[in-house]
Amino acid sequence: MSTSSASPLAPLLAKLQYCAPFNVSDDAALRALPHEVKKLEAGTYIVRDGDKQTRACVMISGFSYRHKVVADGARQILALHMRGDLVDLQNSFLGTADHNVQTLTACEVVYIPRDALKQLAFERPVIGEAMWRDTLVDGAIFREWIANVGRRDARTRIAHVLCEFALRLEAAGLGDHRHWDLPMTQEQLADVVGLTAVHVNRTLKTLDRDGLINRTKRSVAVANWKALATAGDFTSGYLHLPEHKLGLLQ
Amino acid sequence: MSTSSASPLAPLLAKLQYCAPFNVSDDAALRALPHEVKKLEAGTYIVRDGDKQTRACVMISGFSYRHKVVADGARQILALHMRGDLVDLQNSFLGTADHNVQTLTACEVVYIPRDALKQLAFERPVIGEAMWRDTLVDGAIFREWIANVGRRDARTRIAHVLCEFALRLEAAGLGDHRHWDLPMTQEQLADVVGLTAVHVNRTLKTLDRDGLINRTKRSVAVANWKALATAGDFTSGYLHLPEHKLGLLQ
DNA sequence: CGCCCATTTGACAGCTTTCAAATCGCGTGG
């Protein structure tokens, strides 16, 4: 098994290989990347809007999110990240960060110098292609979110992100898509879907009442996957998950 | 001047070089890409959701847009593309398209086989990096649009996209940011900002009345750039434009 | 036990949508 859990880079390896496995040499090259492991508390900023980053950050455990703050002070969450995700490739390659990245929970992360990552990508096309692909999947999720906040009503919008989180968590090996913990407050969920916390609360209640989800305090479980996916106008295509991770669904 | 207008690939070259100019050899390699020029009528689908593309498409003239259709039939426009933009790198690299790309106006485009593009990117890191960067800028714009439709009111939202279009048009060499033609109907603009055409109409009227824009039939001119940018909560950072294209602004 | 933050709930306001109908612009045909 090439993704030994001994290396802190193992989650990145696992994520990048979801398309095709690397050979031993590529595997070793990736593991040889210079890196620094760090533990971060919940709420820590990994990147601030305007920062000039020179390293990328890989999530090992915990959750983080990207967000922007608009003129009136409202916050919009742009993405949620979990184990294996490369979270600030985008900011570091573009020079100046155009948004914030903050930990949602306590996290372990690995920092990798941007230039080392860039060099690896071009020396080893298999790895470079996997990283590029990963960037494109991030973009695909951004697009779905634009449609989600732009054209779906509250109920559909929330059901949709719940389905997305479920599948991504499962793909990252963090649980079953039908039963997982939502690591965010209703206010944070509201910032994901562009609604108010009050309205998210009311909408979650109706999803619960209708038997689509089960709630316990700060956690959500999918009670009826099919119904939730239908309610959320959800299809998994845009996540571009490898087929072997979609077996359970359709 | 390396970007001779003789080649149909010149707009792509110009776009990719906005960061740093290529050397003669890279320039020649890009021009040597296999390609096919095509004229498309307004409304033609370049990619349909679900398609398996094997070539990418570069815009030479005209405008195109990406969009998704949600469950209730509503459409959300995800991106607008113009001269020099690589419009379906994303779909072709990911295998199956997760959204549609359609021409907004009559267009000239160039098709390039995905594999030739991929090979070039890895053989010539300067070009590969430029393409990667371009992908990341697309992503940055997606993120801004999430915040735009998620957290801004109608007036701010519309003013924001008008500012973005103005700057991107100017950066692409298609006019002055203070005076340009909007190549879309109010209904299409509504699908960009996640509003109804009726409300877009009312809002444009107030922007006009307040002296921020001037309208004539289907065209929009910026009457007061500074006021429009303020009204739209617009700053250009997320476009990651090269400094030499920002001289006029701030 | 008490504080604090998150959740929940209610009443009301408001931005945006919906539904229709009128007007306008412009290409087409007489």
Next chain:
DNA sequence: CCACGCGATTTGAAAGCTGTCAAATGGGCG
């Protein structure tokens, strides 16, 4: 050159989804 027709723009009135404001409830932690 003018009438016609169709799509886009405008406008009005009313409904509705979501937001705002406030207060109550609940759970976790020192």
